Amino acid sequence: MFLIVIIKILFVVGVLLTFAALLTWVERKQSAVTQDRVGANRVQILGIRALGLFHIITDALKMFIKEDYVPEKVNKFLHFIAPLFPFFSALAVFAVIPFGSPIKIGGRIVELSIARLDSGLIYLFALSSLAVLGPVIAGWASHEKYALLGGMRAAAQMISYEIALGVSIIGVIMVYNTLDISLIVEKQGELLFGFLPKWGIFVQPLAFLLFLPAIIAENKRIPFDLPEGESEIVAGYFTEYSAMRWGMFFLAEFVEVAVVAAVLTTLFFGGWQFPYLFDDGFHFFGVWHLPYWLIVIIRILTFFAKWIFGIWFLQQVRWTFPRFRYDQLMKLGWKIILPWGLINIALTAIVIMLING
Amino acid sequence: MLATMLIYIFGALAIFSGLMMILYRNPIHSALWFGLVLFSLAGIYALMQAHFLALIQILVYVGAITVLIVYVIALLNFDQRDLVGKVTILKGIAVIVAAILFIELLFYVGGLYVKGIAPPPEFGKAANIGLATLTRYLFPFEVISILLLVAVVGGVYIAKKD
Amino acid sequence: MPYNGILIMAVILFIIGITGVMVRRNIFIMLMSIELILNAANLVFIAFARAFADPAGQVIALLSITLAAAEVGVGLGIFVAIRRTHNTVNVDEINLLKH
Numbered sequence A: 001m002f003l004i005v006i007i008k009i010l011f012v013v014g015v016l017l018t019f020a021a022l023l024t025w026v027e028r029k030q031s032a033v034t035q036d037r038v039g040a041n042r043v044q045i046l047g048i049r050a051l052g053l054f055h056i057i058t059d060a061l062k063m064f065i066k067e068d069y070v071p072e073k074v075n076k077f078l079h080f081i082a083p084l085f086p087f088f089s090a091l092a093v094f095a096v097i098p099f100g101s102p103i104k105i106g107g108r109i110v111e112l113s114i115a116r117l118d119s120g121l122i123y124l125f126a127l128s129s130l131a132v133l134g135p136v137i138a139g140w141a142s143h144e145k146y147a148l149l150g151g152m153r154a155a156a157q158m159i160s161y162e163i164a165l166g167v168s169i170i171g172v173i174m175v176y177n178t179l180d181i182s183l184i185v186e187k188q189g190e191l192l193f194g195f196l197p198k199w200g201i202f203v204q205p206l207a208f209l210l211f212l213p214a215i216i217a218e219n220k221r222i223p224f225d226l227p228e229g230e231s232e233i234v235a236g237y238f239t240e241y242s243a244m245r246w247g248m249f250f251l252a253e254f255v256e257v258a259v260v261a262a263v264l265t266t267l268f269f270g271g272w273q274f275p276y277l278f279d280d281g282f283h284f285f286g287v288w289h290l291p292y293w294l295i296v297i298i299r300i301l302t303f304f305a306k307w308i309f310g311i312w313f314l315q316q317v318r319w320t321f322p323r324f325r326y327d328q329l330m331k332l333g334w335k336i337i338l339p340w341g342l343i344n345i346a347l348t349a350i351v352i353m354l355i356n357g
Numbered sequence B: 001m002l003a004t005m006l007i008y009i010f011g012a013l014a015i016f017s018g019l020m021m022i023l024y025r026n027p028i029h030s031a032l033w034f035g036l037v038l039f040s041l042a043g044i045y046a047l048m049q050a051h052f053l054a055l056i057q058i059l060v061y062v063g064a065i066t067v068l069i070v071y072v073i074a075l076l077n078f079d080q081r082d083l084v085g086k087v088t089i090l091k092g093i094a095v096i097v098a099a100i101l102f103i104e105l106l107f108y109v110g111g112l113y114v115k116g117i118a119p120p121p122e123f124g125k126a127a128n129i130g131l132a133t134l135t136r137y138l139f140p141f142e143v144i145s146i147l148l149l150v151a152v153v154g155g156v157y158i159a160k161k162d
Numbered sequence C: 001m002p003y004n005g006i007l008i009m010a011v012i013l014f015i016i017g018i019t020g021v022m023v024r025r026n027i028f029i030m031l032m033s034i035e036l037i038l039n040a041a042n043l044v045f046i047a048f049a050r051a052f053a054d055p056a057g058q059v060i061a062l063l064s065i066t067l068a069a070a071e072v073g074v075g076l077g078i079f080v081a082i083r084r085t086h087n088t089v090n091v092d093e094i095n096l097l098k099h
Helices: A002-034 A055-065 A076-081 A084-096 A120-141 A145-176 A181-187 A205-218 A243-268 A292-318 A326-356 B002-023 B027-047 B051-076 B089-110 B126-134 B138-159 C003-023 C027-052 C056-086
Strands: A103-105 A108-110 A281-283 A287-289
Touching (some): A002 A243, A055 A243, A076 A120, A076 B027, A084 A243, A120 A145, A120 A243, A120 B027, A145 A243, A145 A326, A145 B051, A181 A243, A205 A326, A243 A292, B002 C027, B027 B051, B027 C003, B051 C027, B051 C056, B089 C003, B126 B138, B126 C056, B138 C056, C027 C056
Antiparallel strands (some): A103 A108, A281 A287
């Protein structure tokens, strides 16, 4: 039992870090494709360029051997621990996300998520809210005005959007009637009117529209990257960071992208559910029976396919939109997403009341 | 047995961080120690079958209240002269009073014997607490929601310029 | 469950909070000490909820967490206002009524 949990943890952390490493390449390559450039392709080993994939190795090498410069006046301890908050909170959030349907090993049912919590959704929000501490502490400890401004911006933005996030997700909780993320995914396998999968995006389209900008803002990526807006405040809260400590912030951001995509997949795109695929096979104009191990493999692959699509989508958003102004950001969070989130709750309640009689 | 041990470890951590919180001079350090107190308390809650409360504790206390305190400390950006505390006779008296209160409470608590019964497994889960909150404790719940609204409006009004 | 140990922990946390409020003059640390007192009370509520298998304790702890959030909201608003008008965060220096 203990061994299984450790294997799952190693698997998830390995996948997340691999995704984060790959994302450093995807980020540059996709921006190049979007902007009609060639993109990162300079590094070569024995004349092989491999689409610039070797840049990942050279980047890591560079970050490790660079001088870790710490300015004189910073608060050494806080400066050191600040990058750890976003990194570990992003890794920990993934613990409740199921990446496949339960499997049976030796007569024992193994959930394909590290932990199945009764209040998984609350866990998700609780752990992700710890990430805010990183930028604020980094900004304060750096003893520098741009860093402080960046930290302040990050904190204000993330606290505001946490509320928007919480309000927009309540509709989903009401529809699936649970806080258990594994159960939410299981319920998304049901069919609506007999043909439409009961995915979050189909039963809660408004919640999805509100949730998407809110979670991108939580992630502090373009178009919400004001905390690090380089045209205004140098690099925001990590102005005074270099080498691997900066790399931690960087890596945390990419892990967060992967986690955000996984959360979107899980809550709104059916998680590991393949449409019309049930525990005994396809239900599509008759029943096509399949062995259970094949179904499990299909479901894991489905999750990864949706996940990678989500990451691609988030990256495309990043390279498509310009940055918001700060007042626009606050207006979007407090005056648009929050009220519409409340309206969504009321509408969902009315519809549920009407359906249940 | 493991649960009991973990409770004592978390408790010791909470008490140590609490002491550090009031001993540190710089409030931002204090705020981080405060966060650690809350975190270890969340651990104790989880071990005492209050899973939902443990997560709410992290979400509200660590994720919102601590962050807000750190945010305002960084925002106000006060100078070092505010941090130097003076040792006065009043503070000495305060510590003595606190010590007397401590001994009194200890005598009282030491005399208690709580046996406790094992609660059902679904105790402390979200559904259970939600049901209790929205049926038996509906009135306090509504009152507290009004209080929260008033606090939000009041906070904005007080902090607003002029 | 070590209920007596938990009660003693709660008492110690409570006393740390009380001492913090009385000894420290920085308003932030005073606010955090007050929160610590509330947390000590919460701990007792949750311990007794477990001991008597009654959700009442947990519900009250939930309400008290909400109360703490409201308190911090108003408190920090007041601190910002104090900082703006008095330019200090030391409680001893906020003594306009004395003069």
